[in-house]
Amino acid sequence: MLELVGIAAVVGVLVAAAVSVVFGTNLVHSVLLLAVMLFTTAVLFVILDAPFLAGIQVMLYAGGVVTLMLFAIMLTRRSGGVAVNNETIKGRRLPAAILCSGLFALLAWSIHQTTDFPNGGDNVLATRQLGITLFTEQALSFEVLGVLLLAATIGAIVLARKRDHGEPEPAGAFQRPARGRKEATR
Amino acid sequence: MTLVNVLYVGVLLFCLGLYGTLTRRNVIGILLSVEIMANSVNVILVAFSRFTQNLLGQVFAVFVMSLTVAEVVVGLALVILLYRTMRHTDIDEASRLRH
Numbered sequence: 001m002l003e004l005v006g007i008a009a010v011v012g013v014l015v016a017a018a019v020s021v022v023f024g025t026n027l028v029h030s031v032l033l034l035a036v037m038l039f040t041t042a043v044l045f046v047i048l049d050a051p052f053l054a055g056i057q058v059m060l061y062a063g064g065v066v067t068l069m070l071f072a073i074m075l076t077r078r079s080g081g082v083a084v085n086n087e088t089i090k091g092r093r094l095p096a097a098i099l100c101s102g103l104f105a106l107l108a109w110s111i112h113q114t115t116d117f118p119n120g121g122d123n124v125l126a127t128r129q130l131g132i133t134l135f136t137e138q139a140l141s142f143e144v145l146g147v148l149l150l151a152a153t154i155g156a157i158v159l160a161r162k163r164d165h166g167e168p169e170p171a172g173a174f175q176r177p178a179r180g181r182k183e184a185t186r
Numbered sequence: 187m188t189l190v191n192v193l194y195v196g197v198l199l200f201c202l203g204l205y206g207t208l209t210r211r212n213v214i215g216i217l218l219s220v221e222i223m224a225n226s227v228n229v230i231l232v233a234f235s236r237f238t239q240n241l242l243g244q245v246f247a248v249f250v251m252s253l254t255v256a257e258v259v260v261g262l263a264l265v266i267l268l269y270r271t272m273r274h275t276d277i278d279e280a281s282r283l284r285h
Contacts, residue, residue: 011195018199018222022206027214034218041225048192048236053228053247060251065221065258072214072262076269088209089278096208104201108194117189120239133241134248145252152256156263 007047014040027073035066052127192233199226213265213275217258224254 017037024030038061045054134142199222206219228247235243269275 011191014195015198015202018202021218021222022202027212030215030218034221037222038225041229044192044229045232048232050232050236050244050247053232053244053251056248056251057228060255061221061225065255068258068262069214069218072265075266076214076275089211092209096205099208100201100205103204104197107197107201111190111193111197118234118238119189120237123239125235125239125241125244130241130244133245138242138245141249145249149252149256152260156259159260159263160266 010040010043010047014044028070031066031069031073034069035062038062038066049124052130189233189237193230196226196230196233199223199229211276211278213261213268213277213280216277217261217265220261221254221258224250 014037017033017040020033021030021037024033038057042054042057042062045051045057203219203222203226206222207216210216210219228250231243231247231250233243235241235247265275268280272280274280
């Protein structure tokens, strides 16, 4: 009984935080509530006997992603200290609400119709076993994922780098004065 | 906690994230909503892994997490690029290819 109340509280916090992220008007608040949501998901992972994933969740999301998001908001904040605009698009609210509630109704109905859900015992899957699976059976996927992360890192650096609007760097020393003059007239 | 309850929670979170993705005006808000959707998928994957006693669900959840982080990194780089060219991050006004 007590366990059930605890789980219900965790799920309630999770859903409430998600609702506030989606419907909030202040973007900074939305990001901080997203952090709450991600932490609560980590708690849910612990409840579902996946402690390793809970650890990754806290380190990767709550530590990394939320910080990145806050950085991006602070970098793109308009000068003058105006609160970041985070409205929803007015003409799009109703169709989106209809679409999403319809999708939810469809999925909930299909979950409701299904009867033979698996319930395969209470063995806790060990983290050790997860590591063995990741590095033997799924080793190729793991390596491909590493290549993808490298590509994403390089892509992000190339995209966000400050650039001279398409002008290539001067190749020889004799071009440097011309570039300096252009900068002076700018 | 049974599998059915976790599925309901995951589906609810997914639909909330979808609503946010469709209605937000700010690009960063859209990225936040995409995070919610990816997170709900992770919850469902872990729940299936737990109740079918199959580790592949957790392995997939690890992959989904890494992919989401890569997506956020590239997405935020694009947001900063957009802000640098347009001086705002509104998705509706960013409809030109050249500025």
